[in-house]
Amino acid sequence: MARDKTIYSCTECGGATPKWQGKCPSCGAWNSLIETVAEQPAGQRHRFASLAPASEVAVLADIEATEIARQPTGIGELDRVLGGGIVEGGVVLIGGDPGIGKSTLLLQALDGLERAGVAGLYVTGEESGAQVALRSRRLGLDNSRVKVLAEIQLEKIQATIAAQQPAVAVIDSIQTVYSAELTSAPGSVAQVRECAAHLTRAAKAGGTSIVLVGHVTKEGALAGPRVLEHMVDTVLYFEGDTHSSFRLVRAIKNRFGAVNEIGVFAMTERGLKGVANPSAIFLSQHSEPVPGSCVLVTLEGTRPMLVEIQALVDAGGPSPRRLSVGLDRDRLAMLLAVLHRHAGVACMDQDVFVNAVGGVRISEPAADLAVMLAITSSLRARALPGGFIAFGEVGLAGEVRPAPRGQERLREAAKLGFSIAVVPKANAPKAAVREFEGLAIHPVERIEEALEVVRGLQ
Secondary structure: OOOOOEEEEEOOOOOEEOOOOOEOOOOOOEOOEEEEEOOOOOOOOOOOHHHOOOOOOOOHHHOOOOOOOEEOOOOHHHHHHHOOOEEOOOEEEEEOOOOOOHHHHHHHHHHHHHHOOOOEEEEEOOOOHHHHHHHHHHOOOOOOOOEEEEOOEHHHHHHHHHHHOOOEEEEEOHHHOEOOOOOOOOOOHHHHHHHHHHHHHHHHHHOOEEEEEEOEOOOOOEOOOOHHHHHOOEEEEEEOOOOOOEEEEEEEEEOOOOOOOEEEEEEEOOEEEEOOOHHHHHOOOOOOOOOOEEEEEEEEOOEEEEEEEEEEEEEOOOOOOEEEEOOOHHHHHHHHHHHHHHHOOOOOOEEEEEEEHHHOOOOOHHHHHHHHHHHHHHHHOOOOOOOEEEOOEEOOOOEEEOOOOHHHHHHHHHHOOOOEEEEEHHHOOOOOOHHHOOOEEEEEOEHHHHHHHHHHHO
16 A cells, blocks of 8 residues: 655645745744645545545434443542543543553553453553553452553554454553654654544544543643644543652543543552542641641532642742742732732731642632631731631632532531631522531621631631
């Protein structure tokens, strides 16, 4: 079979040249030429023609829609992030730092599926079959029947998937796979895009669920073209410090479930184990309340979690520092300005450090109230009372705005034994609820009211 001709096209103007150049000869843009397969003359069959059957226009109300069948992996936290399990014909892209546990988690999931009678195929391009077997024995997966293929050529991988017909196929990783139709090296933009497109179309046509492992850049983004995330159905990110035993798997995109859902895992000698109560790992165990600590009820997807926010305010020099770990630094500067203007708490000559315990990243504005109370507690060296939680967004005018799904946040706090809650007035329950018995709820409308309530409790 003759190899298709390749050309280099410009991503800025669309111009083409037969050889790579640093500067586009058409528009003059630098480093904008990428390798692509030249279009075939009219009359020749396109390589994607068999995967694009003709369809007729249909009215939306007349289309029969059924619930999507899912296959649970047996790992509860992974199923939660996926929305209940793996969808037939779905394509999942999972990325993360080297050594964080991507291959370990997927090998455990494939073994669980195999033991449940679901055929799986593990395609490795970074290791040999013997290395994968050694890892499975370290994980305690004795007598595992998972099929392994050590291959990096796309055409051979597609032929094996077509012959074996597995229900789930893992490609570890997409950056190591290359197509014989392109001359560029594996991992290049053209190779990643072309291989991902072929595997995605094959999954849709054959019904095999495909999981792609993706490398990340030093900035933490998935390596390769941005179109890679658009082609797949689900994008998962592995988060966490490799020096810590806890890992977070976050859904950034999910066509079959909720986004921003997270799964919490603990790395053990036998692989990754799901954490049933993740709030416990994000709360420090203090023998007695300490200044600068406030517990926040945050929402990750559909799961409310309790996270401890720690603040340290110390005497600074002529240029005080503002440092936050796990929180937005620009938002911290805004909250300090609101504290000064509307509550009379001045920190302009103080160093302010804010940290979210456990390495979790909080992006929702509902953390504002907890951050401001922690900063005030550290500045005045007075601890908040035991069993205290807070949440709510704070505006520039000093108002405390409601957080989404406040009742679920309060329910989680009451379930874990917290006794005092300072929340936005709109999130307070309208009447006495049995689920909140033992939890004294203090609704507030402005930040100065919240500080006044805290002073009365200290």
